[in-house]
Amino acid sequence: MASAVSHLHKAAGPAHGHPSRVTQDSPWVRRSLTGVALLFLMGFVLLPLAAVFVEALRKGLDVFLQAFADPYALAAIKLTLTTAAIAVPANVVFGIAAAWCITKFQFRGKSVLITLIDLPFAVSPVISGLIFVLLFGLQGWLGQYLNAEAPWFPWLQQWLIEQDFKIIFATPGIVLATIFVTFPFVARELIPLMQAQGVDEEYAAVTLGANGWQTFWRVTLPNIKWGLFYGVVLCNARAMGEFGAVSVVSGHVRGETNTMPLHIEILYNEYHFAAAFAVASLLALLAIVTLVLKSIIEWRHGRANA
């Protein structure tokens, strides 16, 4: 009853003229704080978002559309989609595996593992790119291997040279850096969710004779599908929008190793502002879709819990 009453009261509260409850602030305080919060958000969030679309359309729809007729723009979009198409599924598989072992089992070193999964959050995107350059660049371990006088596996060296295999300043490097940067997203979304759900339902399924895959597909997955979905959406948004890390490992070769954010940078630096904002508006749209999906999921979730 207590919760029902307080819930009802929340709904009825503001309509009251009477000083209804000691935990409520005066209307004056309420109005000024709300005003401050909204002004702050407007200046720092809403205005930049609006700026993207206004600037993109400033020179008219023709110029806007022309930005996408540019073959370099199309190549950038294609590369961005390819990168996300590899990075997101890879991190989904990892996220599910990590969440499964962390939330369904007890083992030593668990908290260390959780911290390590968060590690990429703490690393500057620029450094995320740098470390792959160190590994695979010309000066890097693999790069040096290609030039090594006494390689461990001569056939491998031969094969790599024949294929003109490149990681850095090529698509594989971009994909790797993107995977690194978006690494924690799915796992971070799933771990708290699965922790809250516990293991009772899985135990019940196993005692009823389900095997591991059946338990996962029929019991676990339906329970986490919305969290997983949001993790995928967020991971995808970050994968498509990553700039710093990709900037380091990409060679900035137009039509080859330019992703959308890098293409925006080039256009911007060459003073093609309208075109830069046009491409940016696509990514901003993706961000908006991400936020809308998040709100819908939270809303559904909230209603399911109510």
Place this chain on the structure above:
Amino acid sequence: MSITASKIKKTFGAYTALEGVDLNVPAGKLVALLGPSGSGKTTLLRIIAGLEFADEGSGRIAFHGEDVTQVPAGQRGVGFVFQHYALFRHMTVAQNIAFGLNVRKRADRPSKDEIADRVQKLLKLVQLDNLGGRFPTQLSGGQRQRVALARALAVEPKVLLLDEPFGALDAKVRKELRRWLRHFHDEINLTTVFVTHDQEEALEIADEVVVMNNARVEQVGTPQDVYDHPASPFVYNFLGNVNRLQLPWRGLAPEGSGGPFIDARIAYVRPHELEIVPYRIGVEGEVATVLSIHAAGSVARVSTRRGANELIDIELSRARLDELALQPDDSVILRVRRSRLFTEDYAI
């Protein structure tokens, strides 16, 4: 200091929590607000404390005749103990208790030494002498409850209000603590109102019990009074077990009346107010069949069936049960020693 609440009405949107309730708590008494969840008892307590306000234009709260309806909670002089204690987690026990004194205006604030002194006395009073330096997380549920009580008492309130004071405790601690509260109340003699949904708790320690149901007060009286003379079917049902007997019932003489009750259709009879006698032709009473016998406990309980599907429970002493030597499926005669008749039926 007495508490008077009159014509208190409270609605939350479409939901009515209190429907013009009157309450009078005599000075120095320990009063229980007893009722099922949703009966409005907690809302009434919160309105007395000034944590909620009655609907505009309705009702009046007075402490010792003085109108406090518009006085904010902090200045009413109430000590309020919350169901889940609401202790400040970042403060020690002593800091929690001193809080109400520390937030006073400088002019009214006792000196540091006086505050420390008062905290020590209160800790002693609630038997937590050595725990002043602990944090609430380091205490057991019963200890937290007593800290909450000491914190409420520190500001020397005129009345003490407790919301489900034992609700969050396990059964054993609960029993200990409620005896302790009764004893404690006798010592400090502060007008106290507590809310509970546990009839045993209310009947055991309160001077007076206010039974509430559906946003209304059903009955007010001493524990014995409300138990022995329930004013309504609801009170009968809510306090203790009761059998609802379909009339007519042979030999049933309604309490306090000579003639038959034409309108009455249901008789309320407590299990111990029924008597079992062996079946014999000519004995006045109703015939029933024994269904089961529960002899584990200080009192024995026999479940019987009268007619097609009317189930009746009887409580009797173990000695009497041995005497009767009942077996399931035996036919017996049931006689009513005391009952109340009501025209309406009430089912919980």
Place this chain on the structure above:
Amino acid sequence: MSSRSARSILPGFGLSLGFTVAYLSIIVLLPLSAAFIKTSGMSWDAFVEAVASPRVLAAYRVSFGISFLAAAVNAFFGLIVAWVLVRYPFPGKRVVDALVDLPFALPTAVAGIALTAIYARNGWAGFLEPLWAGGVGRLEQWMPWGSWAEWLGVKIAFDRPGIFIALTFIGLPFVVRTLQPVLEELEPELEEASATLGATRWQTIRKVILPELTPALITGFAMAFARALGEYGSVVFIAGNMPMHSEITPLLIITKLEQYDYRGATAIAVVMLVSSFVLLLLINLLQKWSRRHHKI
């Protein structure tokens, strides 16, 4: 990793843990260790030379100083935003709540050019510039590192406010999102108890609510600070990127890379990595501490 887990009746422990650890090692640990191994090949003098030259020190000051300032501003306004979102009903609340996450979702390059369009010298809000320059310039005088500009003989120009704006933008969600759940779970009974004990509303906020929020507030601040330290995309467009003055550390790393100074870049990266890890560690400790301290 213990074998106690083997007793669980659920399958897949070995497979999922094995895959998790392998993937983590290949994608995260191995590349990260490359940075440290690369640096370990440097002599101490060379390392110091790389991480403590005047230009690098200036970049640290810009990065740490402005990140700190941005995180502090976020802590203040984030507290107000979280409070308003949890406590007050107003029309369009759901949209406003969703907008708070925009800096998470909007690519940094997009944020960078958008903020530039608004706040740069000839941008939408260009008229604010003297105010920004004056305000932040004056603030710098009050900060412990306040006189570095004069010390280095560089005149304060208008581009540091730009860095500040970009770093405030990207750190904005952290404080709000760490405070929101704590505020939601804050029992109203605590405030009621404080009120019945005679505290004024302001005393209740200062002595009861704020102490309850402090761990989350510090956590949010530290997260915003850590994120701002490493930020690159949104800053490079708006900042003037002048060496010694408005060059942030991540940009300096890129500059060194472009000059093929891999060792120099890596050495600076190691310094940044270590400071981020220390921050991460502090955040974790703080959360662990507050969880233990606050469970009741």
